[in-house]
Amino acid sequence: MRNEIQQLLEGVSQGKVSVEEALLTLKTKPFEDIGYAKVDMHRRIRQGTAEVIYGAGKTPEQMIGIIDVMKENGQDRILITRLSGEAAQEIQKSHPLHYYEEAGVGILGNLPEPDGIGTIVVATGGTSDIPVAEEAALTAQILGNQVIRLYDVGVAGLHRTLAHLDEIMSASVIIAIAGMEGALASVIGGLADCPVIAVPTSVGYGASFHGLSALLSMLNSCASGVSVVNIDNGFGAGYLANMINHMRQG
């Protein structure tokens, strides 16, 4: 497998294979089958920095299997999301995993130094939104971004939001995370000039309906530049924020 990719890239460097052709090959072809999951060997190449495992619904054994295949293919920076403490302990028996309990995130390999391109602000409405925020922040960090955390700056205490006007105005991308009424995204969207990724959370009770209230509120934001990902999807927000932030490189 690795050889195939090597050959392809050598072909490119020798002018035998065009860049376009090589990209298409990487896009439309191979992955390694280990029975319970197809491990995609190309993502790292395309993305350059790290590989991700979605831990929910996977046994520690399955995750270890995937990690082993990834490592064999030369990837040594791996992010595992939705990882329980018990599963983390199992993995730690065979791999040096750093576990971030609040985020439910495990990381193999070290967090890279920020690459100096832009700043991603991760803001939350309340303290209960922090687990989702940490998932987003760690995802952005492992992909090389500088991250500023602004937690518990919900709009019901507007002075808390305004106290961070500087960070909000100088961010390249903002991830606005809130449950309940989800107003944070609109307020930040109105203050900032950069793209705002809104993450509704399932925090709340009663008529929050497990995040539906925040989700609808964010989709209806009157502020331009706001888009929304799934409820509690911190990883998705962090990944997209990285993608947008690195447009600068494009």
Place this chain on the structure above:
Amino acid sequence: MRNEIQQLLEGVSQGKVSVEEALLTLKTKPFEDIGYAKVDMHRRIRQGTAEVIYGAGKTPEQMIGIIDVMKENGQDRILITRLSGEAAQEIQKSHPLHYYEEAGVGILGNLPEPDGIGTIVVATGGTSDIPVAEEAALTAQILGNQVIRLYDVGVAGLHRTLAHLDEIMSASVIIAIAGMEGALASVIGGLADCPVIAVPTSVGYGASFHGLSALLSMLNSCASGVSVVNIDNGFGAGYLANMINHMRQG
């Protein structure tokens, strides 16, 4: 009918009837039946200033009938909500009705001078919310309140909201009206020290689901002191605001 009430009140003044007893009588007894609607003759007494007709689904003829009965009973300040322009023209043939087109409100008798007790702020997120706001404002005005209108101060342009910090902070009651994401209620609720009545509107499209988004958002407001009325219920908000504002008199 009027005599009955008069006698009751005379009885009270002569010490024959206790105040409690009289109130209970007024609470639990009479109304005049004119076939298609029971006209409640006690509301005015209890409330002192004006009578209300809910115009939706009533023909001009029915409304004129109700007006006639009300006038016979000595009430000459009448508010008609959800009144179409056509119906208003019909009524104007026999009664001197002032029609407020944007609010869909008709008023018989003049708007009273503000009675000097407190100030009710009516704020909207956008210009499309103004019809609901005018229904609320006129309701509050006909009941004798001083009303300040702050329209199009939605949180996506936060400086618009903050530009009116003085009015917000000195209000005795605030009615916050917004469609779409409904964040206005939370932001104002966080700034103000007084009760905030939130009115979701059906303004919007797509995932606003005819006001559901704003409704849920407002119910989930993290700001204390916020309560919610039905979607587009400007009258209910104005009426409740009057009730709260006149607590000062109690």
Place this chain on the structure above:
Amino acid sequence: MRNEIQQLLEGVSQGKVSVEEALLTLKTKPFEDIGYAKVDMHRRIRQGTAEVIYGAGKTPEQMIGIIDVMKENGQDRILITRLSGEAAQEIQKSHPLHYYEEAGVGILGNLPEPDGIGTIVVATGGTSDIPVAEEAALTAQILGNQVIRLYDVGVAGLHRTLAHLDEIMSASVIIAIAGMEGALASVIGGLADCPVIAVPTSVGYGASFHGLSALLSMLNSCASGVSVVNIDNGFGAGYLANMINHMRQG
């Protein structure tokens, strides 16, 4: 921090700082950051009597930390809502907390004597609504209000409701709490002349859909003067009731 506020207030008393300016400063500025939460130091001043901690999702350690900061700032009457028995026991090791099990509420410092301004009636449809009602009642009490509890007066046994007509008619604010069909708010709203705060509860089964039925019913109340807070939000209702009741002071 305390000094700052002191100076500000001294400035006001000496005529150097206008009242408006001081209020604005208090509104838009400071809070103390203790890592996992921003403790708002101004609420007590604005409100005068007590401080609130929302216990859900906070560890006992975090709550103790917040209590410590509050006490350092001179606040000694603290209400903790959504507090589990276990967390209460942890806190009791270091602080003299009184725990109200049915309400899931903890109180530091004593409940004040009622200040003699008005009466707040807290009514429930059934016995299962009592936990929400107690959260509302204790909130109102710690803020100095006289509270009358009318429990299990649901409209399916209308004589139960009517047996308390006196209390209903003489209240300054009523909190109507009900699950299932939520009709209590409408019936009380029709009987009372004061503002009614409706609290839907998640009590029920089947088509109650965890409080949705009561919520919609209450939002659609035909009775004027009724507004609604989130499902099971006893605290919000108690806080707002206090705010309205103390309008009399304004």
Place this chain on the structure above:
Amino acid sequence: MRNEIQQLLEGVSQGKVSVEEALLTLKTKPFEDIGYAKVDMHRRIRQGTAEVIYGAGKTPEQMIGIIDVMKENGQDRILITRLSGEAAQEIQKSHPLHYYEEAGVGILGNLPEPDGIGTIVVATGGTSDIPVAEEAALTAQILGNQVIRLYDVGVAGLHRTLAHLDEIMSASVIIAIAGMEGALASVIGGLADCPVIAVPTSVGYGASFHGLSALLSMLNSCASGVSVVNIDNGFGAGYLANMINHMRQG
């Protein structure tokens, strides 16, 4: 067709056919096919008094065709529900139809005198519910029931409901019709000792969601003896009320 039924019944009277057998035959066998609809020839027999056509979505021509078949089979008392004024005028060209505009109901043949068995009370919360109520009332009347109409007795003005305590307590069946919060069913259900058929209506706006609010409220009624039919289904309620009321005969 008619002969078949005649023979069957003669067989019964002559002891050749058991009653059970005959009923089963009538239950499980014939109907007349007129292309666009199968006209059920047995309903009248089983029910004894009248035949029903559901007018919605049928052209006047189709309805006239069905009427003709029914008349040929000896049925001369026919109720047409959901009938528009235009369609009624078309039918009136060939049949002496009495059209009840408010109910959207047409009746061929005269309304029978009440048969003296029990009383059905038809109550509505507001005036806008009257069309549904009239559909229910006329259905009950054409089937021979005594009907008492109590309109606009909604619980927000509880004295209006209580003013009719006598009728409510002496009814054999009550049809409680209401939109918005639908509390009427619970209150009447708590007062009455007889079965209460609740009919939610689509009357209302905003969070009434076209009758959903009233529907859920009625399904969650804490009062025993209450059951619910579809939103706006006046006919179904009237038909069921007749069935229950005539249990007395059984």
Place this chain on the structure above:
Amino acid sequence: MRNEIQQLLEGVSQGKVSVEEALLTLKTKPFEDIGYAKVDMHRRIRQGTAEVIYGAGKTPEQMIGIIDVMKENGQDRILITRLSGEAAQEIQKSHPLHYYEEAGVGILGNLPEPDGIGTIVVATGGTSDIPVAEEAALTAQILGNQVIRLYDVGVAGLHRTLAHLDEIMSASVIIAIAGMEGALASVIGGLADCPVIAVPTSVGYGASFHGLSALLSMLNSCASGVSVVNIDNGFGAGYLANMINHMRQG
């Protein structure tokens, strides 16, 4: 308390109190307050046979307290619904309670002999609906009705339904209980000539949405004579069936 009622009834028998007046008194007045619940002392009189306690959310101690008060007032046939096995064991320590595990129902006193008036058929679509069916059947039985159980006769195996055509056709009331698609109510409603009370159950998975599918299906039944109670509300159906069945006595 008992004296009061006795006196009232003696007054009636001596012609001093009219029947109407006495009924009104019973309707609109007393209940005994035992702190956590108002025990209604009139239900038994009006209904003649048994008293009901809704067990969900009540502690064994609270239920024992209510039982004690009921017994003091001369009621010795008591039905407790939604009763867990643990709570039943607690109650059995002080009271001779018969516990029906499948139904989650406890009964004090014996089930009466059927009073010979009519027959109530309780039918279920599947075996999983039996707990709800038993709650309905036992409720009907304790109120003196003859009950026939037809379980697992769902329409997907139509021959199962048709095999019981005799019972269906000779019933005075039918309770049709089904989860999933809820079609049983329509099929039985089409076969029977008597009132059908439909009970949706929360049995099912996926798009049954905890009973919503069956609920909507039953509300939309094209069969006349069908009405619906809340999801899983076996008690309500049994109680209403008894009420309708005993119309024959009226």
Place this chain on the structure above:
Amino acid sequence: MRNEIQQLLEGVSQGKVSVEEALLTLKTKPFEDIGYAKVDMHRRIRQGTAEVIYGAGKTPEQMIGIIDVMKENGQDRILITRLSGEAAQEIQKSHPLHYYEEAGVGILGNLPEPDGIGTIVVATGGTSDIPVAEEAALTAQILGNQVIRLYDVGVAGLHRTLAHLDEIMSASVIIAIAGMEGALASVIGGLADCPVIAVPTSVGYGASFHGLSALLSMLNSCASGVSVVNIDNGFGAGYLANMINHMRQG
């Protein structure tokens, strides 16, 4: 374009191109671009009999353009669904279109004789479901199937359904179409041994919620062999029924 396909097929017949390869080419390649729509030139080949245009949201001019391209490519049997009468008249000016008003379907070219493979039964619960049924039936007919129509056989009159037991039991595929409670699919699914395609319709009112009730009911069918297509999707059902029926050929 046509040449390309011709060459491809010639290649196959000459053994130069494998069948698999040719099929893949047809699957993954060409379509003709006429600006407002990509006309797929391969469908007819794969399917052999007719081409379909989804008429909703297309102007008559656009449809004529698509027809012209299709005809140029040798297709002369074309089905147009969701076609209004006005649009049909426009098309008829240039093309010999047969318009089926009730179904909202237009057909160019003649309906083929049934090919003798199996029988598709199209059954409806009521007369209002016929438009959807005709869309399904005509779709199946244009693709060469024998179709039997069983209309107005809803389960509330079960004898109507059972009267057609023969057709139901001898069908190769059944399309069960119903609004309201949608029970028809379950009853037929229980009687038949063949695949049943359930089509919920938007027929109904109130709690039918525009077909949601029938949709959920059908998805929850306890009968095996039942699957569901979108609300009102007669075309989809007819197309799938043809596909299943012609499995016999495979």
Place this chain on the structure above:
Amino acid sequence: MRNEIQQLLEGVSQGKVSVEEALLTLKTKPFEDIGYAKVDMHRRIRQGTAEVIYGAGKTPEQMIGIIDVMKENGQDRILITRLSGEAAQEIQKSHPLHYYEEAGVGILGNLPEPDGIGTIVVATGGTSDIPVAEEAALTAQILGNQVIRLYDVGVAGLHRTLAHLDEIMSASVIIAIAGMEGALASVIGGLADCPVIAVPTSVGYGASFHGLSALLSMLNSCASGVSVVNIDNGFGAGYLANMINHMRQG
């Protein structure tokens, strides 16, 4: 019971009973009543290969009872779905049950050799959908079908889907199983020429709303030939796939 069927079949073989008549008898008559469930003795005959028990909500004892009756009636290949590991262990004490843990499926008797008719492809979007897929696959296998499993071929990695174009294009029926956005059904429906049975799964979080998102997506599939079964209903899909695949035999 068995005798009855035997006699019936003998009657058929001797020409005394027509095939149609016998089938009808089998359709509309008997089943064995074992108290808690009616065991349908005819299904196996009609279907020829295996019998199914829906394990959810049944105790091991009840399932053993049903197995015993089935075995007495000569059925020795039995599929139990929704079977927990604990229940499986109980059954294994008395019956040689093979338990498939991932699928939650138990099988008595051996899986038959594929009968050589067609191929059913079972495809999933992700690894978390495998339990539902295995239920579908095992159901199809026990009924004699050849099954190809394509797991984790979701459309977000389209190359994974396309890598299996051959299997997709040569299948006789495809079961497409996916949670989250459910796009797999549309993509496969567009590629394949055979019927596609879409199974939404409850896999996912947030706005997947327990399978609602995938369900709606699949119902709205623009690809022809796609129909949908209930969320997580692997058995229903496998059973229907078998029915369609064996049309070839018909």
Place this chain on the structure above:
Amino acid sequence: MRNEIQQLLEGVSQGKVSVEEALLTLKTKPFEDIGYAKVDMHRRIRQGTAEVIYGAGKTPEQMIGIIDVMKENGQDRILITRLSGEAAQEIQKSHPLHYYEEAGVGILGNLPEPDGIGTIVVATGGTSDIPVAEEAALTAQILGNQVIRLYDVGVAGLHRTLAHLDEIMSASVIIAIAGMEGALASVIGGLADCPVIAVPTSVGYGASFHGLSALLSMLNSCASGVSVVNIDNGFGAGYLANMINHMRQG
């Protein structure tokens, strides 16, 4: 007003005002009040190219008023969204407006030449999604972006999507617009390496529930880099795409 801004900017250029301070002033201060709308004078400055008017719910007169104020402030490139043909004609009487009928968009001033930074691909699933797509495309164009339109490339005909692999892989931002099942976003998200903005549309019928199906599907996309805006919100998508695309400049 203009002077104020001028002075501010002069202050900046003369070093009297810091850049930060000036930005803050612009952020938090002025707008021009013309009664029915507050015209925000700063947006253009911050954004540099064009001004937007949301036309829905505004009269032509109101829009002309806003245009006049904008022009007075030196803005001559104005985009009006949700503009009806009639309103466009009214505006054209006084202003040279170019009206794009399909998009419902009006533009004053010319579309600028693309600025050469990146490429935005606007793709739709079907032809009915084009109005939303054109709103998005024109918004992106007026802000200076190069736009490639890929219409009717829905995944049910996957070859249509794959035919544009080059454009998809070389885009800097992709806007994926689809109704019905909304699968386009996932498929494109899986193919592309750039941010994908998903726009659900209200195109469809039945279980599309006015865009809800596509909305949920897109929110649940398994593809990384996908975020979602409101149903039919072409403008929002175009605006955000511009913002992301111009990150390259930042």
